[in-house]
Amino acid sequence: MAHWRLGKSGFRFNASHSFPQDHGYDREVHGHDYELTVWLEGERAAGEMLFDLRQLKSLVAETVIAPLDHAHLNSILPDPSTEALAEWIWRRLRPRLPAALRLGVRLDETRTTSVEYWA
Numbered sequence: 001m002a003h004w005r006l007g008k009s010g011f012r013f014n015a016s017h018s019f020p021q022d023h024g025y026d027r028e029v030h031g032h033d034y035e036l037t038v039w040l041e042g043e044r045a046a047g048e049m050l051f052d053l054r055q056l057k058s059l060v061a062e063t064v065i066a067p068l069d070h071a072h073l074n075s076i077l078p079d080p081s082t083e084a085l086a087e088w089i090w091r092r093l094r095p096r097l098p099a100a101l102r103l104g105v106r107l108d109e110t111r112t113t114s115v116e117y118w119a
Contacts, residue, residue: 017080039104
């Protein structure tokens with residue numbers, strides 16, 4: 001069987017955070033327009049989808065976007081970094097997806113800053 005990687009991007013949310021221990025401007029509360037890409041990787045039988053992207057869209061909207069959009073990340077995560085947020089998103093999605101599929105997330109915090117989390 002062939003190996004496939006399927007990605008769905010364009011999931012957007014706005015959230016704020018701060019780093020009180022930072023000695024620079026990140027000490028102050030500030031926000032970002034985040035963009036999330038979800039990757040699914042695995043095998044698929046001929047003529048079948050790896051995963052239905054309509055289901056993925058609904059799952060991400062309910063599980064990730066709803067709790068994060070216009071939230072203050074410091075109230076959700078002890079470490080509101082982009083890395084910790086990407087892992088938090090991964091952990092929210094993982095149990096709701098088929099175990100046979102590998103899951104990865106890419107989180108863009110700005111046009112020039114992003115992180116990927118795979119486990």
